[in-house]
Amino acid sequence: MMRKLAFAAVIAAGLAAAVAPALAQDAVLNQARANGLIGEQADGYLGIVPGADVSADIRSRVDQNNIQRRALYTRRAAQRNVSVNEMAAAVACEVFENRIGIGERYRNEAGQWRQRTTSQPVQMPSFCPD
Amino acid sequence: MRMRAQMLTGLGAAIAAAGCIPVQIQAPDEPIEINLNVNIRQEVIVRLERDAEELLENNSGLFGGPSQ
Numbered sequence: 001m002m003r004k005l006a007f008a009a010v011i012a013a014g015l016a017a018a019v020a021p022a023l024a025q026d027a028v029l030n031q032a033r034a035n036g037l038i039g040e041q042a043d044g045y046l047g048i049v050p051g052a053d054v055s056a057d058i059r060s061r062v063d064q065n066n067i068q069r070r071a072l073y074t075r076r077a078a079q080r081n082v083s084v085n086e087m088a089a090a091v092a093c094e095v096f097e098n099r100i101g102i103g104e105r106y107r108n109e110a111g112q113w114r115q116r117t118t119s120q121p122v123q124m125p126s127f128c129p130d
Numbered sequence: 131m132r133m134r135a136q137m138l139t140g141l142g143a144a145i146a147a148a149g150c151i152p153v154q155i156q157a158p159d160e161p162i163e164i165n166l167n168v169n170i171r172q173e174v175i176v177r178l179e180r181d182a183e184e185l186l187e188n189n190s191g192l193f194g195g196p197s198q
């Protein structure tokens with residue numbers, strides 16, 4: 001009985017550890033986002049703004065974030081029988097629509113970095129539905 | 131010496147093969163192929179809209195918080 005309980009606890013802890021990174025907001029990345037060092041890209045991944053003075057820590061967090069994104073896109077793309085790039089682009093549409101705050105930078109479809117301001121809304125990629 | 135001979139033979143074969151490829155100078159009927167691709171793509175994107183929403187909701191830590 002005790003052993004069963006202990007086993008269940010280990011499983012639960014493992015599950016929590018696996019799920020937590022995906023759910024928890026990364027404060028470091030959020031700060032970098034707010035500071036205009038990094039931003040969302042039209043390809044569905046996170047990017048580092050050219051010329052930004054970015055620490056190795058931020059750089060590796062961006063890489064890790066993108067690896068996790070790619071895994072998500074890949075899994076869902078396989079389920080829907082579409083390419084990974086298409087799945088990533090679909091997510092980019094949602095992100096550009098709802099997740100880029102005022103003052104944050106983003107990289108548009110043409111590859112140029114832009115900043116969302118109160119007077120300049122996010123330029124939506126052409127492949128996004130209206 | 132033998133190596134060189136083999137290389138030369140290979141080169142000759144490559145040139146011969148290249149010479150056999152018919153050169154088509156036909157003008158393309160649809161010069162707007164890029165636009166065509168975008169259309170197909172957009173269709174797929176529309177179909178994936180709900181999946182994308184769900185991915186964002188379930189993994190909000192990977193993406194920025196909801197913006198105003």
